Amino acid sequence: GCLPSAESVTCHRDRMEVEFSRELGNYSWNVYVVDVNDEEIESCDRTVDYERLLLSVPFVNCTSLEHEQHQLRLGLMVNDTTGEERNVTYKTRCDSVRADEIVTPLFVGSTNCTKDFMAVRSPAFQVPTVPMTWILSINDGTRTHQLSPGQAMQQGYKFLVDGRNLIFHVAFTATGVVSYKHNNKALYTAALQLTYGPPERRRTVESRMLCAPGPAICNATHMTLDIPAFPGTLMAVGVEDKTIPMDQLQENGIILDTKRGVKLHISRSVLRSRLPRESCSGLQSYLASLDLVFNFHGENVVMVMYPECPCDQHAPIAAVCTQDGYMDFEILADSTTPPLDLGTLRLRDPACQPAFRSPLNDRVWFHVPLNGCGTRYWFDGEKIIYENEVRSLRTDLPLHKISRDSELGLTIICSFSNGDASLSVRVDNLPPPASSVNQGPLSLVLLSYPEVSYRQPYRDDQYPIVKYLRQPIFLEVQVLNRNDPNLHLVLDDCWATASQDPSSLPQWNIVVDGCEYDLDSYRTVFHPVGHGVSYANYRQRLEVKTFAFASGDKALPGLVYFHCSVLICDRFQPDSPLCVTRCPRSSRSKRESRMQGVNSAVASLWGPVLLVPEGWSAPQGTKPVCKEVWAVIIMTAVVILSLLATILLFLSLLKYFKRRASMVNVVY
Numbered sequence: 001g002c003l004p005s006a007e008s009v010t011c012h013r014d015r016m017e018v019e020f021s022r023e024l025g026n027y028s029w030n031v032y033v034v035d036v037n038d039e040e041i042e043s044c045d046r047t048v049d050y051e052r053l054l055l056s057v058p059f060v061n062c063t064s065l066e067h068e069q070h071q072l073r074l075g076l077m078v079n080d081t082t083g084e085e086r087n088v089t090y091k092t093r094c095d096s097v098r099a100d101e102i103v104t105p106l107f108v109g110s111t112n113c114t115k116d117f118m119a120v121r122s123p124a125f126q127v128p129t130v131p132m133t134w135i136l137s138i139n140d141g142t143r144t145h146q147l148s149p150g151q152a153m154q155q156g157y158k159f160l161v162d163g164r165n166l167i168f169h170v171a172f173t174a175t176g177v178v179s180y181k182h183n184n185k186a187l188y189t190a191a192l193q194l195t196y197g198p199p200e201r202r203r204t205v206e207s208r209m210l211c212a213p214g215p216a217i218c219n220a221t222h223m224t225l226d227i228p229a230f231p232g233t234l235m236a237v238g239v240e241d242k243t244i245p246m247d248q249l250q251e252n253g254i255i256l257d258t259k260r261g262v263k264l265h266i267s268r269s270v271l272r273s274r275l276p277r278e279s280c281s282g283l284q285s286y287l288a289s290l291d292l293v294f295n296f297h298g299e300n301v302v303m304v305m306y307p308e309c310p311c312d313q314h315a316p317i318a319a320v321c322t323q324d325g326y327m328d329f330e331i332l333a334d335s336t337t338p339p340l341d342l343g344t345l346r347l348r349d350p351a352c353q354p355a356f357r358s359p360l361n362d363r364v365w366f367h368v369p370l371n372g373c374g375t376r377y378w379f380d381g382e383k384i385i386y387e388n389e390v391r392s393l394r395t396d397l398p399l400h401k402i403s404r405d406s407e408l409g410l411t412i413i414c415s416f417s418n419g420d421a422s423l424s425v426r427v428d429n430l431p432p433p434a435s436s437v438n439q440g441p442l443s444l445v446l447l448s449y450p451e452v453s454y455r456q457p458y459r460d461d462q463y464p465i466v467k468y469l470r471q472p473i474f475l476e477v478q479v480l481n482r483n484d485p486n487l488h489l490v491l492d493d494c495w496a497t498a499s500q501d502p503s504s505l506p507q508w509n510i511v512v513d514g515c516e517y518d519l520d521s522y523r524t525v526f527h528p529v530g531h532g533v534s535y536a537n538y539r540q541r542l543e544v545k546t547f548a549f550a551s552g553d554k555a556l557p558g559l560v561y562f563h564c565s566v567l568i569c570d571r572f573q574p575d576s577p578l579c580v581t582r583c584p585r586s587s588r589s590k591r592e593s594r595m596q597g598v599n600s601a602v603a604s605l606w607g608p609v610l611l612v613p614e615g616w617s618a619p620q621g622t623k624p625v626c627k628e629v630w631a632v633i634i635m636t637a638v639v640i641l642s643l644l645a646t647i648l649l650f651l652s653l654l655k656y657f658k659r660r661a662s663m664v665n666v667v668y
Contacts, residue, residue, distance in 0.1 A: 010144055011094035012193075013204065014060070015298075016072060018092065019142070020053040028079040031055055033062050038075065038089060047298045049231055052141055056298055059094075069093045110291075110302040111209040118188060118211035120168045137193040138176030145176045168192065170209060182228040182261065187212045189230070189296070210294060210303040218285065218309035222255075222265045225290075225307055229261040235300060238291035239270060262292075271309070273320045273328040285309040285320060321414035327368040327375070327388060329412055334362070338470045340408055344392040348374025366390065370414065386414045443481050444603035446564055449474040452527065454541060463607025464559060467546040470522070477564050477603055479538040488537040488571050490514060490579050494524075494564040498549045502563040502602055506551075510544045511564070515583035522547075540566070548611045558611035563604045 010017040020031075033044040044062035048055050055074070057063070063070040074090040112119045136152045138145045147155060156174025160167040170177065172188045180187045187210065194205045210232070217224045237244050237254065244252050253267035271285040286308035294301050320328050333339040342357070342364045352373035354364035368375060368388055375388040392408040447457040448465060452474055458465055467473060479489050494511035497504045509517040516524040525543040529536040548558060569579030 015058045018055040034075045113211035134196045139191040140176040180230040216307040225264045227262040232294035232296035236293035446603040464610035490567040491540045492565040514581035559608040
């Protein structure tokens, strides 16, 4: 009548597939297998794909063998648009295979899924030594494509022979490949049958292929694989050589989401990490193999994937604890400013060196065994915790008094509980010591400016000045309360100390006898004072790069104090050879030949420069300087400034009364 009919029948070695017309999708319907009496055969294990209008029926228990043909009878029940139930019976057949043709076909159910193609390997396959006809059949669900080897290679298929193995490479755009797509993710399938030889000695190789080549998505805790929805059911998961039961996925670090398609969230503790290579110069997490078994069209099909996280080349610290007993972490030179000298990094056992060092020496990768290289461990309840640290040694000048190299302290902690690994990374930042203030004596002042324009000096309440290593510090020495144009300021020495006392040790010279310090690899720069500045002859300007004091390989507290000694000279009648500056100086310094009775005045910067590391944020577990410590620092500075103001006020009053007394004597 007007009911839809079966449009095509495809015969396979052990089953047949019946596809109904698309019109059937407009009705509510059901199909079943019946015997010659139109009674349903309950033992028939049929499979119905209602979306594709496809019925798959095995020959066993579903068909009768008549005249060397498999006879199939179907009952189709349809509810039409009026709600009336109608029934129709179909009959179809497939030729049976003769006994001398029955050679067990090789069924290849494991697909190697790569980002460019999918491949299957047929083991124990005797490759013929004489030419014969090969036919490749591809069923795309709507029709069966039959291709010769030449045609197949032109349409996206490759056949490779590796010893006794026959390998199929199938492009995702090859003829007969079916795709399922959603949100830029794709799954590709192909049903292949390769036959060769005469009918009496026919050999076949069959494969149903699956491949989801989409890249993995990774964050700090998980790798996520997203497979679009398709008519297949996930039956088993295997990670490398371990098969994981479906009810134990979460215990093994895998979360399964099947709301729409298949999503696997795999904990980073399950992943491995690999050395940097040409395709990725950063630390990369990956799985050696992931086997996913799907029941697809009544067959168990294995998809083998090799997922890897995108290459992360910019993370300052990439780290992972592996299940095979290693701490893997990477450190970049630009993790700090100035760039870190990666050659100074040392583990707790200094004999253990990085496993990889980039050609540009801008990154290193450590592969630290949990049972070596100074790694310590202890138990915390049911957890076992492993800990190691890597530090940079400060090295700059041969005198080992100061350093402009960045410093790094890094602690790596791995904890394992019930086979699950977790990782924490702690960066050790040196807490800044309390600030201090030292006033220059008499009529000299040493100022610091934020920029080379020397427009506005730092205010007293802006100390300590925060600087990073090798950032410039712009200093200016001024003489106050003098206006004689014949006098000028001559810079004698400038030096830095780790405390506010100008005579304290350690010290580092930045100006010696009015010249730059020869032993400093970062020479002091002298800036001219422009003519637009009032009393330019009473000013000297210089620039020095920020450094930190060091003792051996340990950094001293990050406060640095600056001091300068100067002379006031008559430019027309210099009363000392110190008033004439010529650089470079002879080996015998002015200080050694200084004439008796010629004294210099000393000025100190109002407050210290505070060295802080750049680029490292305090991760969880570190203890940054708390508000209470800063409160103590501020209160200390306020008290010192108050005492200073009181002393200045007292000196001013004393000077005022002396002047008044002098005036009274003159009048008298």
